[in-house]
Amino acid sequence: MKKIILSSILTSALLCATDLQSIGVDVSYTDSNDEDKNITIIRKTPDNCKTVKFDPKTILGGNLVDASVPAECKKTFITYLGKVSPIKYSDKVETYGEVEVLEFIDKAKDDENMLLVDSRTTDWYLNQTIPSAINVPFIYLNKGQYPDDFLDAIDTLGVEVTKDGYDFTNAKELLLFCNGVWCGQSPLSMKNLISIGYPEEKLKWYRGGIQSWLSLGFPTIKPN
Structure with missing residues (x-):
């Protein structure tokens, strides 16, 4: 078997990860027939995908893979939404995977100071969420836009307003x-909380969100 050799060529050493999402990374390689090939690694959005309605049922519903696979064994997902988040939000905010999320949920059952x-x-x-999660919409953590909801939200999170x-x-x-690695809602929540002084070491981030949760077969609930 012939070895495939990959070499990545960045257009600039100063490009950040979000720039690379829109510009792409040029890669040259030798295929199994010893032919030199080039490809640009970039997310593509087919034109007919741009008209897909953005709502909970459309984005997180339906089935994929072969028709012979039982319905309960398959999930589907949208590939073109948002921008891919880096693995770390900051040096002080821990990024969690599913195992860590389960451990957090288990510990939070006996600790009222831990909130999912x-x-x-x-x-x-309301469409579906991870069991035990409470809803603090990212928009309500914008104190300039929703002042009353902001006060209620930070009170829920244990923050006291002083003079x-x-x-x-x-x-x-x-x-x-939030919804997945392409979703900016939980990063915006953290940004707004940090801007008022919320301790970063008290913030954890499940980067994969609902999409990763569903893809691994974990259950969701519809809150009352």
């Missing part, structure tokens, strides 16, 4: 998630 937070807007939350600003003495340990 669905950062998506309410319609997405000098905010008291984070009783701020809860949060594990935030």
Whole structure:
């Protein structure tokens, strides 16, 4: 078997990960027939995908793979949405995978200072969410846009408003998630919380979100 040799050529050493998503990475390689080939690694959005309605049932519903596979064994997902998030939000915010999420949920059963937070807007939350998650929509953590909802939200998270600003003495340990690695709602939640002084070490991030959760066969619930 012939060895395939890959060499990545970056257009600039200063490009960040989000730039590469839109510009792509040029790669040259030798295929199994000893022919030199080139390809640009870039996410593609077919024109007919751009008209797909963006709602919970469309994005997270339906089936894929061969028709002979039982319905309960298969999932489908949209490939073109949003921007792919880096694996780490910051040096102080831990990124969690599914095993860590399960451990967090288990510990939170006996610790009221730990909250699993669905950062998506309410319609997405009501469609389906991870069991035990509470809903604190990312939009409500924008104090300039939703001042009353902002106050309710940070109160839920254990933050006290004082005459000098905010008291984070009783701020809860949060594990935030949204729709998937392409979803910006939980990162926006963390950005807004950090901007008011919320301790970064009390923030955890389930980067894979609902899409990864479903792809691995874990259950969701429809909150009342």
